[in-house]
Amino acid sequence: MTAYDRIFAAVFPPPSESSLPTPKATPLLGAGGFEDSAEAHIIIDWDPQDSATEQIQWERAWHTATTFLSLPNEELPPAHGESNRNRLHGKWWKPCTPEVSSAIKYLVSPDARGLQLRRNQQEFDLMYWYFEEVGLRHYVHFALKDDDSAHAIPNVVKYLERAYIVYLHNLQDYVYPLSQNRAEEQRRLFMSKLTGLFTYSLPQRRVNDLLREFLSERAEIILEASSKSHPAAEDEECVDQHTRKALWRLQDIGLGDARIRKIFAEVMGELLSKYIKRSYTGRWQSDSDVSANLRHWVENRFARTIVEVLAVLNTSPSKHPTHKKESAIIDKNNEITLADLSTWQEIAINRLGALRTEELFDIVVQWDNDSKGAIEDLKHYVTTTAARTHLTDSFSDALGRRLLQPGAATTEILRFYISAIRAFAVLDPKGVLLDRVARPIRRYLRDRDDTVAIVVASLLADAKDPSPGTDVLQEIAMEMEKSTISGAQDDDDGDLDFDDMEWMPDPVDAGPEYKKSKLLDVVGSLISLLESKEIFVKEFQQVLGERLLKQDKDFEKEIRVLELLKARFGEASLQACEVMLRDILDSRRVDAVIRNEENLTMSVTGEPLAAVHARILSHLFWPSLHSESFALPPKISAIQARYEQGFETLKQSRKLTWLHALGQVTVHLELEDRTLTEVVQTWQASVIYAFQNGDDDDNSGSHPVSKTVAQLTTELSMSDAL
Secondary structure, eight states: OOHHHHHHHHHSOOOHHHHSOOOTTOOSSOOOOOOOTTSOOOOOOOOGGGHHHHHHHHHHHHHHHHHHHOOOSSOOOOOOSSOOGGGGBTTTBOOOOHHHHHHHHHHHOTTOHHHHHTTTOGGGOHHHHHHHHHHHHHHHHOOOOOOOSTTHHHHHHHHHHHHHHHHHHHIIIIIGGGSGGGHHHHHHHHHHHHHHHHHHHSOHHHHHHHHHHHHHHHHHHHHTOOOSOOOTTSOHHHHHHHHHHHHHHHHHTTOOSHHHHHHHHHHHHHHHHHHHHHHHTTOOOSSOOHHHHHHHHIIIIIHHHHHHHHHHHTSOGGGSOSSTTOOOOOOOTTOOOHHHHHHHHHHHHHHHHHHHHHHHHHHHHTGGGTOHHHHHHHHTTTTSHHHHHHHHHHHHHHHHHHTSSTTSOHHHHHHHHHHHHHHHHHHOTTOHHHHHHHHHHHHHHHTOTTHHHHHHHHHTSOTTOOOTTOHHHHHHHHHHHHOOOOOOOOOTTGGGOTTOTTOOOOOTTOOTTOOOOSOOSHHHHHHTTOSOHHHHHHHHHHHHHHHHHHOOSOOHHHHHHHHHHHHHHOTTTTHHHHHHHHHHHHHHHHHHHHHHHHTTTBOTTSOBOOOOOOOOOOTTTSOOOOOOOOOOOHHHHHHHHHHHHHHHHHSTTOOOOOOGGGOEEEEEEEOSSOEEEEEEEHHHHHHHHHTSOOTTOTTTTTSOOOOOHHHHHHHHTOOSOO
16 A cells, blocks of 8 residues: 555545445444543554455454354243352353354454454444343343242342343453453443443332332341241341342342432331330330330441441442352441441430330320339430420320310329329429420319319328229328428519529520429329419318318318418418318317216216217308208207207307208117118108107007108108208
8 A cells, every 4th residue: 555545544534334234243222332432543554455355354253253142032041049050051151162252352352453443333343232132132031020029129139140140251251351451441331331221121119119128028037126927947147148148139230329228228217116116115114224225226236237238238249259158358448436326326215205205195194003114214315305395295285185075084184184293203303394284284174163172172082092983082192191281382482582592593495484383292283273262262161161070080181281271372261261170179178068067978867868969160160051950859859958058058148050961870770680880961860760669659669660751751840852
């Protein structure tokens, strides 16, 4: 070739695109090429007379290489168990002859003249053609199939791994060694395109679901977070190894990207919540070790699982084990720090606190059954303003839905309120949380008509009374016994006592109406329940009067409650109650004097008389009392006349008015088979006495006495109601 020809060829390259025929195995689909864009265009010494010879040689080499590299027109063998390379030899992995090796070298070797002439022509690039062959085969035959079983992801991974092995084998063994210094670049580019092919050929949403199901199923067993029964042969260590191996395979086929990291993070978060709910729901015993156990579990189980999985995902695929007895080389560049562990432990504590917040209503209900441990767990949670606000809002919502309803009895609401006071006193001794959650309860109780009566009756109830339906009364009575008579009167200027060396400012999250009470016990909260002290004092006076008239004891409890109320409401408000109590105590002394002076133990004829005792009341200070009148037996009326005479002698210018309906009588009933002794009302005793046989009847006791209601009404001058 002359210098002129060489210059002409350099400016006007030979028309190879139009003159060369289409190779026998030219692909049908298009994709990105494998050209080396970094190399500049090379001027080739080319002789036009050799074009025909070179074209024939190229077409023969192309046909030989593409025939050898073509994949069978059928699906891959099923991927059951480990990949068996022996099953792939022959049909999928064919032996390479010297002729095939020479053809491939002619097509891919950088020094080959044919490749130099067609350097920028993509349709003559063997790597481009091979990817089209793989892509066409994969899209036609190897799309992801639906699999709803628990082993869907392992099956998909094994199937794609088999395709990966088949596709890469010929390139790895026969093409790359002949590409010289371009081998690594071609391998990297082919792997990138093959990974993209695998990724985008799969249904993305379905793959995400399968990955989530697979990771959740495996991690549940490892973390002991699932209560489902798993196969006995699949123990924890075996599952751990299978999971690690599956993640390695996902890495190998290019699916171990950021997507699986995100799914894994979501799965671990869900399993953390699931483990906490399964392990600690309803575990409320006192001296709780739940928080310590949960921190230990996060450190030794939860964090360890995350570290192992991230170690696999952060490890380069080239460092994965290629044999089941080999170990992976773990990448230590992204180790978990103590700060990460501390963060996970705080997340676990917060989720435990969220669980306890959901259970708080039931915890308060079961307070008497040792649920204090749950409150101890909550103390680790309510350390921020947001957590405290969430707790009070959630608890108030539960109150509105489950307690403060028209169908709930006032006694049940009061019982819950007492338990809430005790629980929140442990949770927050400063009383800020109790102040928030108690307001709707107190407001609702104020609107109940029977609240005052129940509270007053509870203050004076017997703590040891076994009667049914008195649980709330007993609880308040026990609290009353523990209460001390202290200055409990609310004082608006109490916080301004400059001599108080223990003064503390209000908490930062206290509401504008927050006021620290000096009486932190249950009794003080119940007494301050009603804003109007007149209603409370009036009800207390009524209940106190009934108790003073029915009982005959030292009245120590009544005196103690009265002193406590005087400290809160003032002595002037309770003056009438104090007079009532003094009347009963003075009546004992006056009664003894009158009975002794009038000799009311014996009649004029020397016969023993019925023991008649009287309680002398100052009618101006006592509440309205029953004043029904009826006829008493003549013997009792005679004793009352003598008693009244003795009183007028002792207390001159004062007169007694008998209130028969308020008295009590001890009656002995002699029946045919037994004798009964009962304490009954005066009107009941009068009715019983009306059926007694007359003393002057010769046939007394021989005939039963019967009387109609009309006869009794007339004889006793008693109303029909009595």
